[in-house]
Amino acid sequence: MSAFADQVFLLARRSVVRTIRQPANVVFPLVFPMLLLAVNSGGLKAETRLPGFPTKSFVAFALAVPFIQGALFATMNAGTDLARDIQTGFLSRLSLTPMRGIAVLAGQLGGVVTMGVIQATVYLSVGLAVGVRPASGALGVLVLFGFALLVSLGFGALGAFAALRTGSGEAVQSIFPAFFVFLFISSMNIPRNLIAAGWFRDLATANPVSYLIECVRSLLITGWDGQALALGFGIAAAITVVALALASWALRVRMAR
Amino acid sequence: MSFAVARAVAWRTLHNVFTHPSLLIPSLIFPLFFFTAFAGGLSRVRDVPGFDFPLGYTAFQFAFVVLQSAAFGGVFTGFGIARDFESGFARRLMLAAPNRAGIVLGYGAAALIRWLFTVAVVTGVAFAVGMKVGGSGVDLFGLYALALLLNVAALLWASGVAMRLRTMQAGPVMQMPVFLTLFFAPVYVPLSLLKGWIHAVAVVNPLTRVLEAGRGFLAGSPTDVGAAFAAALALAALFSLWAVRGLRNAESAG
Numbered sequence: 001m002s003a004f005a006d007q008v009f010l011l012a013r014r015s016v017v018r019t020i021r022q023p024a025n026v027v028f029p030l031v032f033p034m035l036l037l038a039v040n041s042g043g044l045k046a047e048t049r050l051p052g053f054p055t056k057s058f059v060a061f062a063l064a065v066p067f068i069q070g071a072l073f074a075t076m077n078a079g080t081d082l083a084r085d086i087q088t089g090f091l092s093r094l095s096l097t098p099m100r101g102i103a104v105l106a107g108q109l110g111g112v113v114t115m116g117v118i119q120a121t122v123y124l125s126v127g128l129a130v131g132v133r134p135a136s137g138a139l140g141v142l143v144l145f146g147f148a149l150l151v152s153l154g155f156g157a158l159g160a161f162a163a164l165r166t167g168s169g170e171a172v173q174s175i176f177p178a179f180f181v182f183l184f185i186s187s188m189n190i191p192r193n194l195i196a197a198g199w200f201r202d203l204a205t206a207n208p209v210s211y212l213i214e215c216v217r218s219l220l221i222t223g224w225d226g227q228a229l230a231l232g233f234g235i236a237a238a239i240t241v242v243a244l245a246l247a248s249w250a251l252r253v254r255m256a257r
Numbered sequence: 258m259s260f261a262v263a264r265a266v267a268w269r270t271l272h273n274v275f276t277h278p279s280l281l282i283p284s285l286i287f288p289l290f291f292f293t294a295f296a297g298g299l300s301r302v303r304d305v306p307g308f309d310f311p312l313g314y315t316a317f318q319f320a321f322v323v324l325q326s327a328a329f330g331g332v333f334t335g336f337g338i339a340r341d342f343e344s345g346f347a348r349r350l351m352l353a354a355p356n357r358a359g360i361v362l363g364y365g366a367a368a369l370i371r372w373l374f375t376v377a378v379v380t381g382v383a384f385a386v387g388m389k390v391g392g393s394g395v396d397l398f399g400l401y402a403l404a405l406l407l408n409v410a411a412l413l414w415a416s417g418v419a420m421r422l423r424t425m426q427a428g429p430v431m432q433m434p435v436f437l438t439l440f441f442a443p444v445y446v447p448l449s450l451l452k453g454w455i456h457a458v459a460v461v462n463p464l465t466r467v468l469e470a471g472r473g474f475l476a477g478s479p480t481d482v483g484a485a486f487a488a489a490l491a492l493a494a495l496f497s498l499w500a501v502r503g504l505r506n507a508e509s510a511g
Contacts, residue, residue, distance in 0.1 A: 028429065035437065039437070039440040039441065039444075039455075040445075042451065042453065042454065042455025042458075043440070043443070043444050043445040043446065043451065043455060044299075044302075044445050044446075045451075045452060045453070045455075046302070046305045046307070046308075046445075046446045046450045046451075046452075047299075047301075047302060047305065047445075049305055049306055050301060050302075050304060050305060180290075181290060184290065184291075184294040184298075185293070185294060185298070189294075189298060189299060190298060190299060190301060194301050195298060195300075195301065196300045196301040196304075197297045197298070197300050199297070200293075200297035200298050200300075204298070
């Protein structure tokens with residue numbers, strides 16, 4: 001168990017260090033969601049004047065989005081880094097060592113989760129700095145971090161699965177727009193009950209990303225909403241379990257000795 | 258001789274784009290996707306007190322999407338220029354071309370044709386989902402003319418960056434300022450409904466004039482036309498200097 005923990009720690013540290021050494025991988029996931037938050041919260045502030053809009057602060061409403069967007073970036077980073085390990089032969093060399101395959105995955109995802117928590121800290125700090133006060137209080141902030149951790153793990157595992165199946169960084173990058181579609185066809189910019197176009201409301205309702213966003217949003221602007229939390233955590237846990245199972249299977253195939 | 262170079266560069270660029278779905282699809286999908294997400298998802302914004310665009314939210318967003326597709330069409334072509342430099346093709350091209358300004362001209366022509374294809378699809382989709390156009394419909398071409406100038410300006414901006422940095426890693430440098438300038442205009446609501454810092458930024462943003470005039474053309478009641486064309490022409494002129502100096506930079510780098 002100790003050797004396994006060592007292996008995981010070393011690979012997680014490697015994952016974090018090499019992410020930090022590539023400024024684009026650190027700056028882009030931190031800055032881009034904040035820029036989008038600034039643009040949307042400025043441009044869509046008028047939306048708070050619609051009858052039934054749940055808050056007077058559009059920044060508080062929109063602050064949920066960076067948490068999920070940051071997880072999407074984590075997916076890309078995790079997948080691209082792992083794909084690079086495959087392309088450079090690092091994974092093949094690892095498979096010649098006694099290292100357990102699951103340690104490779106756990107180490108890689110440990111790095112992703114660490115970056116996810118750092119991102120969540122930055123997003124929340126920016127939110128607090130511009131006057132957002134989480135309605136669920138300090139305990140809600142802890143739950144928010146737990147959720148960010150779970151979502152990073154789930155999406156990171158999805159990225160790892162894509163990398164292990166394709167073995168190509170370009171292929172992993174090419175699925176990024178698909179994730180963006182899920183983000184935009186959701187309740188990211190307006191509550192689902194206020195979406196006027198029926199077909200769009202149906203798509204947003206069927207889209208699991210809506211519930212991830214609404215889970216974070218409930219902690220920020222509503223307080224304790226059992227249904228939103230159950231749906232958000234349930235979907236995040238389901239994504240994580242399925243993605244981990246797929247990634248583990250793909251890893252076994254990739255590292256067949 | 259410049260035109261022979263331009264024709265060859267344009268043909269090669271277009272051939273690459275239209276024979277590689279991975280290059281063609283993003284420039285086609287992104288405007289459609291923004292159109293769907295904004296016109297569909299945010300249509301309730303038309304009910305915000307003070308929203309006064311007469312043709313509805315679909316047409317309101319169509320003007321933005323046309324301009325956005327034009328700007329990003331230019332940027333995506335800039336990615337191709339960076340790729341040509343990274344692969345070494347552009348260096349061989351510069352050795353072979355008697356007049357290197359033709360290279361920029363060729364990329365510009367390719368960007369324009371690529372955007373015309375995109376905007377034809379976007380327009381078809383917009384009419385298919387019931388977008389209304391005010392006036393006689395002829396004014397719509399004023400919107401396309403503004404977008405065309407924006408396409409040229411964005412291509413010149415992106416090519417200037419590509420020829421200075423000569424790597425695909427320059428992608429965010431080309432894309433991010435264009436993205437921000439577009440989104441710091443009144444994208445979701447008319448300028449009069451913006452408040453605070455975003456209003457102050459939008460007022461000085463040259464694309465605000467272009468966007469407001471484009472919406473005016475669409476509504477059949479042109480407004481701020483002179484200022485909009487002046488802003489678009491000024492951007493194109495400014496970035497043509499930027500691109501020419503970028504070309505000189507690439508030449509001196511060997």
